[in-house]
Amino acid sequence: MINVFRTYNPLNIVWLGILLFLLRIGFIYNVPARLEFTYLEPFARLLAPGAYQYDFPPLLNVFLAAVLVFIQALLVNRLTSQFGLLGKPSFLPALMYVTLSGLFTPFLILSPPLICNFLLIWMLYKLFDLYKGDDAKSITYDLGMIVAIGSLIYFPFIYLFLAIWVALMLFRPFYWREWIIGIMGYATVFFFLAVIYYLRNKLPQFSNIWTPLATKFPTHISINYYNYLVLIPVVIIFMLGIVRIQQIFFRSYVQIRKSFQLLFVIFLITGLSFYVKAQFSLTHFLLCLIPLSIFFAYYFLYAGARWFYESLFFILLAGIVYFQFNTF
Template sequence: MVNFFKVYNPLNVLWLAILLFALRIGYILQVPDKLEFTFVEPFARLLVPVVYEYVFSPGMNMFLAGVLVLGQAVLVNYLVNRYNLLSKPTFLPALMYVTLTALFTPFMVLSAPLICNFLLIWMLFKLLSFYKSDDAKSIAYDLGMIVAVGSLIYFPFIFLFLAIWIALAIFKPFNWREWVSGILGYVTVFFFLAVFYYLNGRLGRFYDIWAPLGSKFPNSIHIEYLDFLVLIPVIIIIALYFVKLQQNFYKSYVQVRKSFQLLFIMFLITGLSFYVRAPFNINHFILCAVPAAVFFSYYFVNATTKWFYESLYLLLLISIIYFQFNTF
């Protein structure tokens, strides 16, 4: 299957749709009677004064989530090919994104982190454009606004503001105006939110928005470890990706090397930012799927032993289908 998607063919979108359904069949057969969908933070509910949590039936919820995942997969694929991150056109990023977004059952339904992945992909388009940009002030300003909008939808997204400054440090010589532009973009969105709070007589509660940032990083998290055995092939593939990256790192173009550095940092940011959102929910980690899909693609596009990498991917598919019968 991996070899089939190594070739860039737009018709692969149809096979992606079939695979997306197949990877969710186990959960479709046991979907709960109700699925809650919350797409803005409580502090932003003033902007959306309607009841929407259970507006979709479970079947429609999963269908819409699948459509979003398929659209995001195509966008990730276009991003990787546009910036030539894998050295040749391929459909592997789309395949890997569809696969990773089926790892856990909470990934398969509509959620705020899933919607934020559109913003994350949009950010990556702009962040990777820093390399050839003479003046990045307007781009940094737009990125600040994107992070602010993402924070309204899902508050841990606020930490991706760090990705703006890190990308500027990686791709551009220091220019304080560009660094400040990101702040101004973020403040612009929350300034209008503050005005909205003021007009509704709730300005005193506006400052409570930032309270989660003072949360302590948890010393331990209660999880069912057997439910996470599906991550074993994921960890193996990530380890093999680092081996391949180390072998080819200095053979790549400077832009590609810097892009993978940024992607790794964004992977860490999205993975570690879960703690500001209580209670702990596994659907947060779907934010990691975008950079992880690029990492997986890099390994598979550079792997040479066909029987091994095809078997490894097949093991991942089997693990996903088997373990999705569990609930989290």
């Protein structure tokens, strides 16, 4: 299967859709009777005084989530091709994104992090443009606004503001106005939110928005470790991808090296920002899938032993389907 997606053949879009369905068979078979979808944080619900919570029929919820994943996979694939992150075009980033989106059953339904992945893809387009962009101030301002919109939908998205400053350090010489204008972009969105709070006579509650940022990082999380055995091939592939990138790191263009450094930082930021939400939820880690899928695609594009990487990918697929049919 990997060799099929190594080529940039439009027919792979069809195979991608088939795989997307196959990776959801187990969950469709055991779909819960009710699935709710809320698209705004509680503090932002003044922006949508009507319906901000939808109770779709379960199968429709899963179908809509699959459509969003499919679109995002194609956007991630286009992103990597446009900026030459892999050196040559292929459909591997889309394949990896679709595969990783089926890791856990909470990934298969509509959720705020899934919606925010559109914003993260949009951010990556703009972040990579900083390398050769002439007007970095307007790009940075837009990035600040994107992070603000994302944090209205899913508050931990606020930490991706750090990715803006990291990108400025990697791609641009230091210019203090570019660092400040991102804050202005973020503040613009929350200024209008503050106006709405004022008009609703709730301005004293506005400062409570940032209270979760003071939450201490947890030292222990109660989880069922059997459900995370599927992560074993994920960790192996990720480590092999890092090793492969290091092997040819200094032979790559400067822009590509810095882009992968930025992707790794974004992976760390999205992975570690889960603690801001009071209730632990696996859906948060959907934000990690975009950089992770690009690292995976890099490994599978340049891996040498076909029997090994095809077997490793098959084990990953089999583990995903198995754990959808079996819960411990």
